[in-house]
Amino acid sequence: VQLVESGGGSVQPGGSLRLSCxxxxxxxxxxxxxxxxxxxGKGLEWVSKINTGxxxxxxxxxxxxxxxxxxxxxxxxVYLQMNSLKPEDTAQYDCAMDKGGxxxxxxxxxxxxx
Numbered sequence: 001v002q003l004v005e006s007g008g009g010s011v012q013p014g015g016s017l018r019l020s021c022x023x024x025x026x027x028x029x030x031x032x033x034x035x036x037x038x039x040x041g042k043g044l045e046w047v048s049k050i051n052t053g054x055x056x057x058x059x060x061x062x063x064x065x066x067x068x069x070x071x072x073x074x075x076x077x078v079y080l081q082m083n084s085l086k087p088e089d090t091a092q093y094d095c096a097m098d099k100g101g102x103x104x105x106x107x108x109x110x111x112x113x114x
Contacts, residue, residue: 001025003095003105010111011085019080019108021095028076032098035069035080037091037110047093048080063089085112 007019019035035047048059048069057069068081078095090112094104 001097001099001103003097003103005093005095005105005108008093008108008110010113012114013086013112015085015112016081016083017085017110019082019093019095019110021078021080021105023076023078023095023097026097026099029073033069033071033078034096034098034102035067035078035093036096036102036104037089037093038107039088039091042091045091050078082110085110087112 002024004022005019007017011017030052032049032051034049036044037047038044046060047063048067050057050069050071054071059067066084071078092107092109094107096102096104
């Protein structure tokens with residue numbers, strides 16, 4: 001399993017970023033996919049999940065209405081569109097899949113500050 005995230009960076013509060021995660025080494029189209037994040041000094045937090053077909057998603061209350069998860073099974077890629085970013089969204093963001101335990105990528109850093 002290989003998960004490679006990209007799209008992170010530094011942005012001002014209220015800004016937007018789109019994260020991407022390229023997946024390989026497993027049958028992407030039959031795997032639920034997840035985004036999780038970890039802020040400095042804090043535990044791992046689940047952010048969003050999406051089913052295999054992309055028509056069933058769920059988001060943590062902390063990001064609901066601001067973040068949107070999506071996927072392109074033809075490209076083996078999952079996305080996280082992040083709008084109205086807040087300083088408390090600052091974290092390393094990992095995409096993940098469940099293989100009897102959560103398998104995560106190396107992550108991409110998102111920093112929200114003025």
